[in-house]
Amino acid sequence: MNRWHIQWAGATALALGMATAGHAQILIGQTAGFSGQVAAGVKETTDGAKLYIDMVNAKGGINGQKIELTSLDDKFDPKIAAENARKLIEDNNVLALFLTRGTPHTEAMIPLLEKHGVALVAPSTGAMVLHQPVRKYIFNVRATYQREAEKAMTHLASMGISRIAVVYADDSFGADGVAGAQKGLAGAKLTPVALEKFDRAKPDFTAIAAKVAKADTQAVLIIASGSTVVEANTAFRTAGSAAQIVTLSNNASGGFIKSLGANARGVIVTQVYPNERAVTYPMVKEAQELAKAKGAGDITPAMLEGYAAAKVLVEGIRRAGPKPTREKLHAGLESIKKLDLGGLEVSYSPEDHTGLDFADLSIIGTDGKFRR
Template sequence: MKKLLCALALSSLAASAAAQIMIGQTAGFTGAVAAGVKETTDGAKMYFDAVNARGGINGQPIELVSLDDKFDPKLAAENAKKLITEKNVVALFLVRGTPHTQAIAPLLAEYRVPLVAPSTGAMVLHKPVNPYIFNVRATYQREAERAIRHLSLIGMERIAVLHVDDSFGTDAVVGATAGFTAVGKQPAAVEKFDRAKPDFSAIVPKMVKMNVQAVLFIASGAVVAEGTKALRDAGSPAQIVTLSNNSAGGFITLMGDNARGVIVTQVFPYERSIASPIVKEATELAKAKGFDAVSPAMMEGFAGAKVLVEGLRRGGGTPTRDKLLAALNNLHKYDIGGMEVSYSTTDHSGLDFADLSIIGADGKFRR
C-alpha cells in the first residue's frame, strides 16, 4: 500500500510538472544590455504571475525559463536549441537583439516553434514575413525616421549618425536615411564602430571638428554611455538621441551625469499616463509587486506577455506549438489596453507606435 501511495504521489507530481506551459527566453542577462533585459523580463513576469494567480491557461500555469546568452548571437542559438529540444518549450519569447534573433531563426523553422515579441525592431523580422516570428513593437527604422524628423523640426542642421557595425545598426540607419530624405537634408556624418570593441578615439574628434548639433546614437546602452562620455570629455555639447532598445532605467544609470536631456525614442505609451488602459493595468500590478515605477522597457515585456497569453488562450485545451501558431495568425484587432494588435499569414508586425521621450533632471523619462 505504501508503495502504491508513493507511486501515486510521484505520478501526481509528474502530471503537475507536465501541466506547466513552458516558455523559453534567451537574452543578455549579463553584458551590455543586461539592464534593459532585466526590466523587459520583469514586465513580462508581472503579467504571467497575474495570469497564474487566476488559474493560468485552462488550469495550467505558465513558466518562463530564461537563459543568459551574454548578448552573444552564437550562444543565443545554442540556448534556443536547448530550450526547444530539452525543455520542450511551446514558444520562445523576448529574445533580445537583432543578430541574436537572426541566429535562432533557422531553429524556429526546423522545429516549428513560434517566437513572440522579440525585443528588437529590426525590419528584417517584419519584411519578408517570417511565419514563426510575431512582433509586438514598431521597427527601429520607424523610430530612427521619427527621431531625425524631430531634430529637423527643432532646427538642427548638423546631425550625425553613429551606429554599431552589425545588422541592428545597419537596419536603423535605413530609417534615419528616410528621415533625412523626408526633410530634405543630408547627415553631417555617418560613422560605424565595432560591436564587441567600440573605439571612439577617431570618431569623436571628427564630431567636434564638424561642431555637430545632434548625434543619433544607434547602439546598446553601455556603448552609448561610453560614446557620450567621450563626446562630453572632448567638449561636444551635441544633443544625444538613441533608440528604444535603451528605454530602461538601467540605461539612465549607465549614463550617469550625462543622462539629463538625452532623447530616447519609445514604442509604447507614456508609462506614467494612467489614461492609457495598458499603462494603468501595468502600474497597478507593479505596485502590488513592490516596484517603484513602470519603465518603458517593462511596458515592452508586459505588452509582449499579453499577446502571448492571448494566443495560448485561443489555442484551447493544452497549448502546443502548432495551436499557438494558428491562434496568433488569426489574432485580429486584439485590444491589449488602448492598442490593437493584429496578425495574419501576410503580416506579423503587430504595432507601429513610435514616440519620443527625454530624460529629465530627476532621472526619469519625460514626454
C-alpha cells in the first residue's frame, strides 16, 4: 500500500490529513510551495524523498512502523508556511517537519519548533541564519547559499570575468546570497558593476536590466527562485545584455531548465550534490535504480537533495527507537556521526547542525541537462 499523499492547504485538505492520520504509524509533516514559482523544484525534491521512503516502507518500515508524509501547499508564502506548520504540529501531531522550502518561510516556523520541541529535518534552503547560531531543532543537510555564491564568484574570476553584477531578492535569502557573493568577489579583488535588489513579491526587472546592459556586464548572479530567475533572464536579453547568467542550487531542477525554454543553454547553476549521473557515488546509483524501477524517469539534482534528506530523516527515526517521540528523534539526530549517505558523510552534535559542505558548479547544455 502506498502511504504517500499530497494534500493541499485548506479546510478540505486538512480534514483529509486528520482523517488519515489515525492510521499512520510515523507521521511526518511538510509544507512547501507545491504551486507557485518554486513548484517544479519542490515536486522534484519531494519525489526524490519519496523514492527512499517508499523503499523503506516496502521493506516493513522502521521497527515495523511505516512512514506517512502529510504535505501541505504553502504557495511559497511565508505566512501560509507558518500556519501550515502550526496545523501539522498542533493539529496533526506530526513527529517532525521535513523538507520545507524557502528562507523566510523556514524562519517563520522557528518559534513553533522551539515551542513544541519539534525537529525540522533538511529544510530546502542554504540560509546561513539556519546554521549560525545553531538552531536547536533544525537539522540541515545541504550546504549553505553563502558557500555556493562564493564558489560561483571565485570560478567566474578564475575565467578572467571581472564585470560581474549581482541581482537579488529583497528578503533574507537574497541578503544571504549577497554576503557569499561579496566574499568571493573580495577574494578576487573585484567589486560588482551593479548590485541591485528587487521586490520578491512583485519583481520588475525593466530598470535593472537596463543598468546591467549599460554596464557592459559579463556575468550576472541572480539570487532568486524559479520563475523569477526566468523573468530576469528574459528581461536582460530583451535589454540587449549577453551576460552569462548564474544562479544558485535552489533552481537545480529539471523543471527550472524547461521553464527557461530557449534561454536555458549556458546558464550556470551551482550544485550542492554530486553529478546526478555519477554512479561512482553509491547514493546516486541507488537513487537511479529506484527511479528506474518505479518508471520515474531521470534523476535530477533536486531529486538527489530529497533523497539525501530522506536518508537522514530515516536514520534519525531509527535511532529514536521502537516508540519514537519528538524528544527521542531530536536526540537520535544529534547522535549521528559520520553517516555515509553513499559517498557523502553527515555528522551532527549539539554545537553543529550544518550537515554537508559539498558545493560544485554546473552549466545547462544544449541537450537541456546539467553538465559538470
